[in-house]
Amino acid sequence: MDINAVLTNALWGAVMAGGLAVFFTVPQRALWIAVVCGGAGRGVRSAALQADQGLLRATLLAALAVSLVAVLLAPSQQFSPVVAMSALIPLGAAIDAFDVIWAAMQIPGTSDVTQVTALGADLIANAVTVAAVTLAIAIGFLVPWLVLRFARHTGE
Amino acid sequence: MTSSVAEPILPAPLIPVSQAMDAAARVGAILMQSGASTESSVVAVREMLSGLDLAGVNVTIGGDAVIVSATEHGVPLTIMRTIPTLGANLERASMAHVLAERVHRGAISGEGIAPELAAVSATPAPYNRYVVAVALGIAGLAFNQLMGGTLTSAAVVFVANVVAHLARTELTQRKSPVAVTALATAVIATVIAAIGVRMGLAPMAASTFIPAITLLIPGFALINGLLDLSSLRYVMVGLQRVLIAVLTFLVIGIGIAAGIALVGG
Numbered sequence: 001m002d003i004n005a006v007l008t009n010a011l012w013g014a015v016m017a018g019g020l021a022v023f024f025t026v027p028q029r030a031l032w033i034a035v036v037c038g039g040a041g042r043g044v045r046s047a048a049l050q051a052d053q054g055l056l057r058a059t060l061l062a063a064l065a066v067s068l069v070a071v072l073l074a075p076s077q078q079f080s081p082v083v084a085m086s087a088l089i090p091l092g093a094a095i096d097a098f099d100v101i102w103a104a105m106q107i108p109g110t111s112d113v114t115q116v117t118a119l120g121a122d123l124i125a126n127a128v129t130v131a132a133v134t135l136a137i138a139i140g141f142l143v144p145w146l147v148l149r150f151a152r153h154t155g156e
Numbered sequence: 157m158t159s160s161v162a163e164p165i166l167p168a169p170l171i172p173v174s175q176a177m178d179a180a181a182r183v184g185a186i187l188m189q190s191g192a193s194t195e196s197s198v199v200a201v202r203e204m205l206s207g208l209d210l211a212g213v214n215v216t217i218g219g220d221a222v223i224v225s226a227t228e229h230g231v232p233l234t235i236m237r238t239i240p241t242l243g244a245n246l247e248r249a250s251m252a253h254v255l256a257e258r259v260h261r262g263a264i265s266g267e268g269i270a271p272e273l274a275a276v277s278a279t280p281a282p283y284n285r286y287v288v289a290v291a292l293g294i295a296g297l298a299f300n301q302l303m304g305g306t307l308t309s310a311a312v313v314f315v316a317n318v319v320a321h322l323a324r325t326e327l328t329q330r331k332s333p334v335a336v337t338a339l340a341t342a343v344i345a346t347v348i349a350a351i352g353v354r355m356g357l358a359p360m361a362a363s364t365f366i367p368a369i370t371l372l373i374p375g376f377a378l379i380n381g382l383l384d385l386s387s388l389r390y391v392m393v394g395l396q397r398v399l400i401a402v403l404t405f406l407v408i409g410i411g412i413a414a415g416i417a418l419v420g421g
Contacts, residue, residue: 012298019295022283023371024191024246042302080253082192083246089375090302097373098362101409131382138383142193 006046013042013090020086030083033073037087041066045091055093059133062091063140071148081145088141093133096126171266173210173228177235179259179269180204184215184222185237186252186276191244193380194390197222200256207259208266219396242397244376251276285325293318296370303363312352316368320345324371335407338372342411343418345369350419365412372408374401 017038021031044065048058070084103123110116171179180201187197194217201215201222213226219242225234255272258264264272283291296317297310305313324341332340349368352358366373381397384390 009302012301016295016298016302019291019293019298020370021246022291023288023295024244024376025248025282026246027250027282030250074250078254080250080257082196082249082253085191085246085376085379088379089373090299092373092375092378094299094303094366094373095362097405098366101405101412104406105409105413130378134378135382135386138193138379139386141379142195142383146195146199 001047001050006043006050009046010039010043013045013087014039016090017041017084017087020089021083024086026083026086027079030074030077030079033070033077033079034084034086036073037066037069037084038090040069041087042090055129056132056136059091059093060136060140063088063137064144066091067141067144071145085141088137091133091137093130096129096133099123099126100130171208171269173226174233174235175270176205176208176210176266177213177224177226177233178237179273180208180210180213180215181222181224181235181237182273182277183252183256184217184224185239186273187249188217188222188239188393189241189243189245190249190252191242191246191376191380192249192253194384194393195387196253200253203256203260207256207262217390217393219393242377242400247282248276248279251279285322289318289321289325292321292371296367299367299370300363303367305363305367306358309352309358309364312349312358313364313367313370316345316348316352317370319348320369321371335403338404338407339411339414342369342372342408343415345372346412346415347418350416354419369408369412372404374404377401377404 014035015038018031018035021034026034041062045058045062048061049055053061066084066087067081070081070087074081074083100123103119103126107116107119107123110119183204184197184201187200188194192200198215198217201217201224205213205215205224210226213224216223216225220239222237222239223234224236225232227233255264255269255276259269293314296313300310300313320341323344324337327337327340345368346365349358349364353360353364358364377397378401381394381401384394384397387394
């Protein structure tokens, strides 16, 4: 495993999550939580991709990592784990999303039926990837949170 | 969620059913408005109701409103709180979640809820537009690096995000329609990125154009929307959120195409 690549990914993931946390009005005292979660998410994703886990599984594991770190850190600082949501954005399928947009913009100006078919197929395939990756992020983030809430309530 | 600082457990709150339901509905509306998922918003509303000793209350969240219904002295009672927009404000979302959890634990009295809710609603934006612009620039720069961009293209992306955000806040202050603002923002960011490409500072690639519009990416709408759809319980809210995301992507696409065409790419 290329540890250097994992650490580099974690570093930029942390920086991106921190920047987005400011955009999404995360309070100053909670910014570090978003930064740590961003680093954990991209680090786990990079490591899982290197371990041939595939994009979907790697993203699910990364979102789980973000959620678990948030659940561990945020409540102790009187915050909800929701402050770590900005750490989920760096996990999205950005290139596939760009390809969807690009294909959608090219179709209207293309007259060749074969080209239109190819662009349409590209658009659908990339849109499915974007949707699947986004769903993996959503499930990975929400499930541990709800499970822990449920466990705590049933334990009372 | 548990908190590290133990709070005293207060006697059971005694506030009218309608007030308790209204407080719970307000928490749900604040959460939905602030970017929380529908599932977690419903959980928070139920926590509030359970903390206020209200059983047999129905909670419904639609695209535009949180509806809480029950009976008070045998009379049916319905409280509705509207959700004006589906935005993202994680400070308010966190405060509302923590408040619901404290009410659930009995750590806050019935009379204490209204001032706390007012404080959540009145929370000012913690950062000014220039700080947010620079933060977005840094986020875009990091995004560019994650996508394998060069250092010069990262600089282009930084500038694109900063300028586009400042332009967007200016347009928002002038009450420009949301779609027009998003389109203009996408065009401005893309023009800056395309100029960078023409000057040889950045490659004509996704690693330049996608991070340049970091501020427009409808991440929360897409994540929450797909989650709502997959739950099969909040399909209408999910469809609304996914549609917002798809339309935003379309606007981004048109903006990118227009921006590149303007620079003659």
